[in-house]
Amino acid sequence: MPPAELNPAAFDVLLAWLNNDRERAGVEYELLRARLSLYFERRGAADSALLVDQTLDTLARRLAAGLEIHHNSRITFIFGIACNLLRDSLKKHPSLPLDRDIEAPADYNTESEHRLACLERCLSSLSPGAADLVQAYYRHQGAEKIAAHRRLTQTLGISPEALRRRIFRIRQSLAECTRRCISRSREV
């Protein structure tokens, strides 16, 4: 889905530039977002998500205006936009306040109920095997955790690394589903 401010036509041009196949272009778009997030986060940007959107908006508008970017100079061009936006952002917000008060993970509040309800819903939308696997993976702690992970690798006949990758894929889609669910429940 294009960012709210971006002209849909410009967004379509961006997707077409990323890949001729619309579905693959969507994947490429998300990957580009991830790359830009890493870039901004490492450089201490106050609002990485906003800067990522702005970078992609700028890129889309330039492409929609007819600019041709050679394949070999894509990285230079995209991160050139990103660098300029970051510099402007840091002029407005010179230093990111360091918030050491990391939210207590197990702290329940009203919002956490919504989060957990969404998580519950998203877990139930997974295939039973995937839901059981991810819950089995995170059920234990300490020495029990190590033994449980070993049992899972033996049961599935895969390496610990393959198990970890499989878990992270499930977790990624679960996180995305939960994020969307929370956004929807806020809109209601």
Add this chain to the structure above:
Amino acid sequence: MATYGARDEQQIRQYLLGRAEPDEALHPVEERSFDDREFLQSVLDCEAALIDEYLDGDLDPHERNLFEHNFLRSQRRRAQLQFASDLRLKARAEASAALSQTPFRNGRSARRPAPHSDGLKSILLLAAGVLLCVAAPSVILLMQRQGLSRVSPQTEPAAAQLPPRQEAPSLVFRLIPGTDRAQGASQRRLSLPSNAASVQFELTLDRAVPYTVFRASLQTVDGAELWSRENLRMKEQGSETQTPRISVTVPASNLPPETLVIVLSGLAGSRWQPVSDYTFRVLKE
């Protein structure tokens, strides 16, 4: 499919835990991520792994410091941390519910709860216990006077706003360190209803401690560990009258009718240092 070795993984970890100046040139990890989609995926996997290691207390002190100062500066990663924590909570609550339901279901046969149904109920019950604690300061004061008390959700008005009550209520107990042994454990009685699913212990601290992450170990008086939980965090102090405390929920099935001790430790470097212990006696109703 490309594979990445330990050297790559180490480079990615250093990248994710590090910081760069705004004008600094692209890091090799950033350049490679741009052209190699699988490498980018391995960077994202490494982010998830770091979050897991942080929540499991597996990062060494230096990495933990970098994680908190650099890695968590990103709102996206904080959301990821919260999600990973929720997922653990959900998985463990479901496991606890499955355990605790077995002996307390009034003659029903033991069974695993239906996938994704009873788990939420038990989570909401725990939430109810905490909300009750927050919403009813008079109850807290009462508990402080008694040292250890039980709050019955059935009799508390605040509970009316909470999710529908369930067959197996969660109980909230507040424990104060230091005085337990002096007064004798017999005065710290936890009367556990037969249908209780879990007990939320509020472990108050009588002094400031330099730790942010805690571990609670439930032990017999002989020192045998019955149950433990790590990565606990101090509850925020809402007012000057509120004492700092750690909240931990123990499945009722882990509370045999005898004198028990909760040993609270704080994470210092890579070691757990004792903070306080709380002795009480469990009586089954």
